[in-house]
Amino acid sequence: MIIGAGQAGAQAVDTLRREGYTGRLVLIGAETELPYQRPPLSKKYLAGELAEERLWFRHQAFYEEHHTELRLGVRASRLDTASRRVLLEDGAELPYDRLLLCLGASSRRMTCPGADHVGVHYLRDLGDAQRLRAEIRPGAKLVIVGGGYIGLETAATCRHLGCEVTVLEMGDRLMARVVAPSVSQFFAEQHAAHGIRVICDARVAALEGDTRVRRVLCADGSVHEADFVVVGIGALATSALAQAAGLACDNGIVVDEFCRTSDAAIFAAGDCTNHPSPHYGRRVRLESVDNAFEQAKTAAQNMLGRGVIHDRIPWFWSDQLDNKLLIVGLAQGHDRIVLRGEPASRSFSVCYLADRELLAVEAINHSKDYMAARKLIAERAKMDLNKLADPSVPLKEAV
Amino acid sequence: MPRIVFVEPSGEIREVDAPIGISVMEAAKQRGVAGIVAQCGGACACATCHVYVDAAWVAKLPPAEDMEQGMLESAWEPRSNSRLSCQITVTAKLDGLRVSVPAQQG
16 A cells, blocks of 8 residues: 555556556555646646646556556545554545555745735645646746745746746855755856846745735845745655654654665655665655655565665756756765866856765756766766866766 | 557567657656656656667657757667657657667666
């Protein structure tokens, strides 16, 4: 049984059947849609360039062919780990032998005065995207709270559709948690060049309005008119169901390298997990397509007793305006940052090293460095600093 | 509807009717063609929808852009007829397009 019909849940169905599991398979999802991709919700889907059915991982026929019972539009309300049963909010009780939790993450909510006004949006699921899309029109004033991936991708899409966009970032630079200062600077310039107002060190104090939100007030007294607001200030692992069942949780559901929770019959995968990264030698919680996909695959194999270890170099991407940001690896613990190429050329990369070992690379419109880095990081390659700083030397040869 | 022919890593042949306008990758995913992973969903960010295009069809496809080319260089066993199937849009002219799926992705 799988709870959570997102990227991880859909992948687990695929892997379980491919690996030869022939028993009963139930996929439970809180949303009514077939499992769908989330990344386009802030990009092509929001822009109206992608029909809803193109978001689906698989069509209905796939689930029928793979004998999967879809229970969509219903939440699991409780796990009874002693009797190995899942209780659904519609009253149904389902037994399991092995359970996979793919609960995902949920948007961090604003708590300032006025945060619950009509016209204040978050962007996590299809319903959010549809509500947001209904607000977009040329000339509409949009204030985005948070200069991370969601905020900036939404800014880019809405600007493309003619909105007047202001991005308010609390920190001193954009995407500070995930990229180097030079990359933040590059994206700040790109957004500004497209007419998006980017304001850093902006602390939102209140959202004001009448029947709906009209303006955003900052702590320094500045006021930003708004027809609608999008809040993108991070996400929290969804783990309440697991926690209530007594499973170990700490910034997510704690799993081992086999994606197994503290209950041997229960596995977890995706954004909701706190899991070991053998490569980096520490525990991580990741919000990414790759992690959801790969952990689900590993968890499904291990539900069938295969004994597979999850050890991946994480990767991430973001499309903003006409730029593609590709990130591979985790930069934490680096002792050196090397810039390859000139940001002004709009194609460059930033390499993070620890004792010359390549830890992570941020590649901007530079798929060659990104792809080469995936291999080099996995191999724990020691880099030659002179060659590395010379963009005419291919990254894969800068060792 | 144009028909795309996929040769799976096992050698099995899968013929998929693909609506015009979607990508070859999407056509493969919808029908669960083996070996097309396509994690990023068509954003040209993962190189896990790599295919080898049948020799007769290579010249009939629009050439790969720089981003795709850069991805392919470090894909698993690239060849001169390598493409990312997410970057090939199905058109009427591609009826009968034949591609082979490599044994591995990424």
